[in-house]
Amino acid sequence: MRTVALLGAGISGFLGFATIASADESEHGLEAPNYPWPHSGILSSYDHASIRRGHQVYQQVCASCHSMSLISFRDLVGVAYTEEETKTMAAEIEVVDGPNDEGEMFTRPGKLSDRFPQPYANEAAARFANGGAYPPDLSLITKARHNGQNYVFALLTGYHDPPAGVTVNFVLHYLA
Template identity: 85%
Template sequence: MVGGGVIQQILRRKLHSQSVATPVLSWFSLKKAHEDAGSSGVRALALLGAGVTGLLSFSTVASADEAEHGLESPNYPWPHDGILSSYDHASIRRGHQVYQQVCASCHSMSLVSYRDLVGVAYTEEEAKAMAAEIEVVDGPNDEGEMFTRPGKLSDRFPQPYANESAARFANGGAYPPDLSLITKARHNGPNYVFALLTGYRDPPAGISVSFSLIFHMKLLQIQTAGY
């Protein structure tokens, strides 16, 4: 009996200790879960804050960009904008003709070679014939001298001026930009260039513009009238 009483006391103490420890452990578990939830909430708020900050930064950049570039150009329905769309090859051919007849007298396309036109606007024979019409300074030869030769497909379009100083002198101090990557170098790319080329109008009454600008306006209007 004495042994049974001792065993009962031990069991009571064990059950009591477990009943006390369980709420304590539950409290720590709840506290940890609450802290985890809080830290997750903080992380979520941080992400939301970062997103809002990014949106605000984007809007600030967009506003600054608009202030720098002026009014937004119209967005035109380009046929090559689709995922499965491609460029209009006839349009590329006409564009190259306009460049040769109008733009090439002032603007370079120093990054474009004649071979870039093959299969895009001309056949290989046509591109070779166009390249052969120009003379390219090459060398040195075996005697250490430079020489001229007919152009090849690997040659780039000829430069309208010998250097930048000559270009500025011929254009009243202005340097005509290279047109190789002009749609990437200008805000809103193709829309900007198209709006610029087609947006020339006669100046309002009482407003005078330079002779050079009038000449370019009339020349563009004449040369592009058939396209």
């Protein structure tokens, strides 16, 4: 009898918590729609050409403000680029390394094991350049947001020109 009572209390507690959590999420009214991703199936995989295009968009648009501090160049090998393409891409950046035998820091061309370069030296510089806003790191953004990939897709496709009469800070953008 005691086991049944404990089990009932546990289920009630769980349901109560689940209800509170979902009520809190729904009161914002900002749920991203669910998109039919082709890689969501049991035997499906990512489209490598899409990953390559996504990386190119990141390099050309997002990397000027956002970091991907947990991603190394080697993570792109066999997924979006060949090893030679990735080595060439990594070698284009200068990496501060060291110290050498004399205790001095030096710069060298990037290697596959190096992480993507940071757009700013520190958080203060990032905030200063972005009108006080701190651009989030995009390494784990789909894991850090509820409904991850749908959230990011809705965010990226939700930017529009502001309506007449709405002024937006020069470094910020209007998101409908």
